Amino acid sequence: MRRRNLLMAAAGAFLLAGAAAAQGAAKALVDQAKAQGVVGEQSDGFLGFVTSSPDPALRAAVAEINAGRAQVYREAAARNGVTAEAAGAAAFQQVVQSRLKPGEYYRVGSGAWTRK
Secondary structure, eight states: OOOHHHHHHHHHHHHHHHHHTTOHHHHHHHHHHHHHHEEEEEESSSSSSSSSSHHHHHHHHHHHHHHHHHHHHHHHHHTTTOOOHHHHHHHHHIIHHHHHHHTOOEOOOOOOOEEE
């Protein structure tokens, strides 16, 4: 039970830091790409490409946001005695998955992309 609470705290940290880390143009570009079905959320807590040929600006925006998320997951993991991978997965389960909008894509594990 304690571990679940710790992972939920890591997921909460994702919300707070994710808003700060994904500001401005990168967030706007990724949000637009998510709405268009080009970018989706993965169960590891990171963004991924649904389609195979995104433009360079979008690649950079996804990389910027994923780098911010990775830092948040490392920090949450260190505070809570879990791995960064567990923190990322918890963020997906507790925060990201519930915030997916209709029409956006997500992928669980290494499976196929699914549209909400």
